[in-house]
Amino acid sequence: MGIRTRFLIMMGVLSLLALVALGWSSYEFSRRAALKEAGNKGEIIFNYLQSQRHFFKQNQTPLISQLIEKDRFYPNLMSGFAATSTTFNYFNQRMPGFKIKYAAGNPLKETNRADAFEVEIINQFKADQNLTETSGTITKNGINFFYQAIPLKIDHQNCLVCHSDPALAPKDQVAIYGSENGYNWKMDEIVASLMVYIPISEAIAQAKQTAMILLAIGAGCLIFTLIVISIFLERGVVQPIMRLNSRTEEISLGKGLDKPVLIKSNDEIGSLSRAIDRLRISVARMLTRR
Numbered sequence: 001m002g003i004r005t006r007f008l009i010m011m012g013v014l015s016l017l018a019l020v021a022l023g024w025s026s027y028e029f030s031r032r033a034a035l036k037e038a039g040n041k042g043e044i045i046f047n048y049l050q051s052q053r054h055f056f057k058q059n060q061t062p063l064i065s066q067l068i069e070k071d072r073f074y075p076n077l078m079s080g081f082a083a084t085s086t087t088f089n090y091f092n093q094r095m096p097g098f099k100i101k102y103a104a105g106n107p108l109k110e111t112n113r114a115d116a117f118e119v120e121i122i123n124q125f126k127a128d129q130n131l132t133e134t135s136g137t138i139t140k141n142g143i144n145f146f147y148q149a150i151p152l153k154i155d156h157q158n159c160l161v162c163h164s165d166p167a168l169a170p171k172d173q174v175a176i177y178g179s180e181n182g183y184n185w186k187m188d189e190i191v192a193s194l195m196v197y198i199p200i201s202e203a204i205a206q207a208k209q210t211a212m213i214l215l216a217i218g219a220g221c222l223i224f225t226l227i228v229i230s231i232f233l234e235r236g237v238v239q240p241i242m243r244l245n246s247r248t249e250e251i252s253l254g255k256g257l258d259k260p261v262l263i264k265s266n267d268e269i270g271s272l273s274r275a276i277d278r279l280r281i282s283v284a285r286m287l288t289r290r
């Protein structure tokens, strides 16, 4: 295998490795940035929901309980969870894709029922009472999400009015939600998890695309560079060496001793040609002396 081919293969393989490393890091950096960005968005949504629920409990519930008879129940007026979910539905109409869920193993409202993944999260919170938040990625119906979750605990006796014995709950509530599910919750029990899902499929696809574009540009530059190097090697190294090679062979056979061997160049090949030329002169002298 010639020097040029060996050199080109080595250059090609090394550059290809560098290129793949570059593409992969680009993908990884973009993916991490996308997750961080999703985390920031989740944080905003979380805090907004919690603030709305706080307002609901702190400022609205005391007034509403004065205004409404004991057994009447209007979800959007009397449940912070219903109010924030409804608000979020409006938010979703303006900015689709995000999802929130008050996922409970035993919910009053059927759409709040935790799926297998959410049950696992709730169990994690139950197993480790010090765990106040968890997050990660999950694929649901083919869409990638970044999720954040916090535990929801029965932290007030008031909660038990509506969530313990159906006989204690407002009659309207039982009429709307039935008396089967969402009851028998206990004080200090972690009953649910607030889940916030932020879609990241698009960001991940973008990260992949950026990496692919980078790879394509890199591959283009690589091929161009290899062609230029190949031409340079052919003209600047291989051809002069082949010429020197055939001239040296001639000299060794005592032929063409009157033709100088000179390659005008300041590099190693130029210096080799001068050495061979001195050899030619010496051989010529030796032959004439005999």
Ligand code: HEC
Residues within 6 Å of the ligand: 075, 078, 079, 081, 082, 085, 102, 103, 104, 106, 107, 108, 109, 110, 112, 152, 153, 154, 155, 156, 158, 159, 160, 161, 162, 163, 173, 177, 182, 191, 192
């Ligand atoms: C006045 C009755 C009432 C009180 C008091 C109440 N809730 Fe609820 N809660 C409801 C109703 C009704 C829903 C279903 C809301 C909906 O339609 O989205 C609900 C929903 C929930 C959910 C979502 C899961 C599900 O069951 O659908 C959680 C979690 C929850 N409540 C926890 C609490 C906690 C914790 C407290 C005390 C801080 C509390 N609730 C106080 C009536 C009440």
